[in-house]
Amino acid sequence: MTHFENAEQAKRDPLYKEALTELLYQFADDDFILAFRGSEWLGLAPHIEEDVAFSSITQNTMGHATFFYQLLEELGEGDADVLAHERGPESRKSAVYLEKENGDGHYLDEPFYDWALTVVRHYFYEEFKQVKLELATRSSYQPLADAAQKVLMEQPYHLAHWKMWVKQLLAAGGEAEERLRARMVEAWGEFKDVLELGPKAKQMADAHLIAGEDVIETQWVERVETTVGKISKQQLGKKQGSGRSGEHTGELTIALKTLSEVYDTDRTAIW
Amino acid sequence: MKVPIEETNKKIYNVLKHVDDPELPGVSVFDLGMVHKVEVSGKGAFITMIPTFTGCPALDIIAKDVKVAVEKLAEIDCCKVEFSYRQPWTTDAITEKGKEQLKKHGVSPPPEHYTPGEEWSVDCPFCKSPFTSMENVFGPTACRSILYCKTCKNPFEAMKPVVKYLVN
């Protein structure tokens, strides 16, 4: 297996670089959109301690996104800030489920956000992120392996937090459990897109960038079901389309527009 | 007169012992274990640093503070600072002096023995009491948690333990 020590080496192999950048965009764009959805909760979380915790996790997750955009910058994809803020929905590789709005209403007037959706989405996502990062520590691209190792030293705090919420709300029974279960079933019908590696999956495997998506799926299902039990008799689905192939909903378009409004107010500011 | 490189190197380390983390005044980047390597070539210095948390918004400020401080040395005209992720930062890298400085700042150093994913506790930085409780793992910055001392009834912060993640 060919090992690539740095960006310069990777750039000399166009096919390798193509698969590598695709994978890095997935890591970066997933963290980016989920951190944005998290930031919309600022000041609205169920209690003050949660507000502090959630915003800390969100800031750290945005830091991880920036970290992956920097790896893309090293590969000649352009400035990391530009990659984060100036790419349209069609070039985003994040999964569709992650762009789903937090609930009805809008941040600025009546945000009827759903805590059940947030708890389920973040818990499912953090379990997935941990699996994908663990597999990436063995990547043939050394800077990605290093990045995965680094992020894994911080990310388990995020996972532990959402796992605690899931366990407590399920144990509470009644409406809390019902609403959580409903959101889990909904997620089950859409989450396959998150677990997939997209159109270049085979190229990624051939280049030993990361293990196959079947491995990601198996490990994710096993870990999630250990915590919450069996979710559904149905197959995992991707009802909302394949974000990995660039398919997205209008909800991403609006999110990116909101983000760029802030970004456009001062393009030189450090975010 | 040519100054030996080792001398300059030593001087740079001395400077780094006085560049503080902007979020922890009184605690230097050296004592936090963030300095990985110092290289000198002619009148240029190249410093490799290890970031604490990836999402740490203070990194750019730290890089600038280090550059400005080192370039004040007569031996150095230009100092470049780079962050490297090749050697992950762990809280074990904090020096003894760093731990003492943290306590003066009302922040407990991270626990000595910690298993990822498990609960942890530290002694109160003010009265040293072990009777403390975790209020919020997530504190004002990514690297700190909020605790409460049941003995002297003071809230305090602690550096979150960060250790190497072992992949099975």
Ligand SMILES: [Zn+2]
């Ligand atoms: Zn005390």
